Amino acid sequence: MKKLINVVGAVIMKDGKILCAQRGNTKVLSSFWEFPGGKIEEGESPQQALHREIIEEMECEIEIEKLLDETVYEYDFGIVNLKTFKCKLTEGKPTLTEHTAMKWLFPHELNTLQWAPADIPTVEKLMGIVYK
Numbered sequence: 001m002k003k004l005i006n007v008v009g010a011v012i013m014k015d016g017k018i019l020c021a022q023r024g025n026t027k028v029l030s031s032f033w034e035f036p037g038g039k040i041e042e043g044e045s046p047q048q049a050l051h052r053e054i055i056e057e058m059e060c061e062i063e064i065e066k067l068l069d070e071t072v073y074e075y076d077f078g079i080v081n082l083k084t085f086k087c088k089l090t091e092g093k094p095t096l097t098e099h100t101a102m103k104w105l106f107p108h109e110l111n112t113l114q115w116a117p118a119d120i121p122t123v124e125k126l127m128g129i130v131y132k
């Protein structure tokens with residue numbers, strides 16, 4: 001049986017754009033684009049994990065507004081259950097620490113990037129939404 005990996009991702013919105021981050025070269029799924037976040041650790045709620053991950057890897061703080069989507073994708077290394085949350089920045093500015101690059105894109109531009117496979121249903125959902 002493949003291991004189940006519970007992951008949270010932040011859909012951080014600012015001025016109608018969404019923060020997209022490119023995974024680092026040393027990571028699994030290297031170079032794919034993703035929503036910043038990471039694995040939920042033991043004893044953490046998804047929201048706690050997301051706050052921690054964004055502070056760790058983006059050096060900023062977010063407010064989590066709502067659950068946007070939940071997807072399950074079977075990779076060769078395990079099964080990823082990805083929960084994505086709509087968020088806004090409350091403190092600081094996203095900074096590259098572990099990621100190779102980041103971009104702010106309008107929802108309709110999201111398909112210009114090569115997303116991690118688990119993210120594709122969420123990306124498609126976001127592309128159909130107009131945020132004010």
Ligand SMILES: Nc1nc2c([nH]c(=O)n2[C@H]2C[C@H](O)[C@@H](COP(=O)(O)OP(=O)(O)OP(=O)(O)O)O2)c(=O)[nH]1
Pocket residue numbers: 005007008009027028029033034035036037038039040080082116117118119
């Ligand atoms: N953070 C994040 N991970 C994603 C997304 N889509 C997707 O398939 N993943 C996968 C990649 C990894 O297998 C897993 C998350 O692991 P990670 O390496 O980002 O998490 P982490 O920071 O806790 O990792 P670690 O290096 O401390 O083990 O989920 C996404 O949108 N965001």
